[in-house]
Amino acid sequence: MDLGIAGKNALITGGSRGIGRATAWALAREGVNVAICARQLDRLEEVANEIRSATGVKVVAVQADMSVKEDIAGLVAKVKAELGSIGILVNNGVSFNVGTLTDDDWLHHFNVKVHGYRRAMEAVLPGMVEAGWGRVINVAGLAARASIMGQAINGSTAGATNSAIVNISKGVSDAVANSGVTVNVVHPGATDTDRHQINIARAQEVRGISHEEAEAATVAGIPIGRMIQPEEVAAMIAFYCSQQASAITGQTIGVDGGSVRGVTY
16 A cells, blocks of 8 residues: 655654654655654664665654653754654654653653653644645553552552543544644554563563563453564554544554453443
8 A cells, every 4th residue: 555655754753663663664665755753873873874765755863862852953954954744753753661650750651651652742733734635653551541440549650641642632633623633642562573572571570480471461451462563553643644634633552452342432
């Protein structure tokens, strides 16, 4: 299927690995010029070179910390200077800690995930509205839909931050819907990324089980019987970006292999 977005410019935060990297590849294969940002420039440049060589599209790597307001402003300015107007924004930045979290940890997570997403949207949406076309996809984990059983109150910000992103996304989508701009959310399930391996190692330590047992426990809760691949999440994001998805806005969809048991309307 031709998604009809060749020649558009996309900004992908958290683009050096996992879902962000897979999304950059998916959009580049559709002929989209991509800008990827993360905190580690060497990894970003490696990914940028790979995509550029394989697809021939323009690829920009920008080091930025999504918890720093000035970094976001500088990021958007650089992308516009090198690529032009930004038609697609994929918010995928995350900060991840395990164990007991302090007040500072909580504030940092909100600053990266909630404020980072919000600030990026504020920076690019005026240009999208002026152009009469735009796509914003916010990546927010499944904890937005279901609490984590047995999770201590100071042990995870996932539910709070991801739920906030869904709520903000719906409000923003309503505000720009008549301008040709859509805003949607993708909920990845248990996805085979570096972060997943951290979770597995944590489960091994806390529960005193082997790596294989920890993996099996994760897969046991996924009806399709396997982990989600980053490319499968990226495919959904790419469709949200497409011309065919022009009537889809203010929505959330889980790419989770059926793992959330609740019925979502």
